[in-house]
Amino acid sequence: MYLSRPTQAVFVIAVLLAIAALLIFLNILPFVAIPSFWIMTTAFVLLLLGNLVKGM
Template sequence: MNLSAPTQIVFIISLVIAVIALLMFFNVIAFIPVAAFWVMTLAFVVLVVGCLLKGA
């Protein structure tokens, strides 16, 4: 299994999702009915998939 760096767009998408999770944790965003932990987990999964898939 070869790992590669994620593309810039995948990194930015993951970063935006992580910032949304952080805002949810501090109750700045309260209208999303999902726990902040799961949103942060989604950001991490997006980043991992970007590292595992070549060109993604």
């Protein structure tokens, strides 16, 4: 299995999702109904797919 580098867009989206999850966890963004755990999980899965799928 070969890993590839994720594109810059995938990386930026994953980082923004991780920051949003942290802000939700700290109650800085209390109006978001999705738990921060699922947002952070989505960010990590996106990074995982960006490493596993070439060109993503």
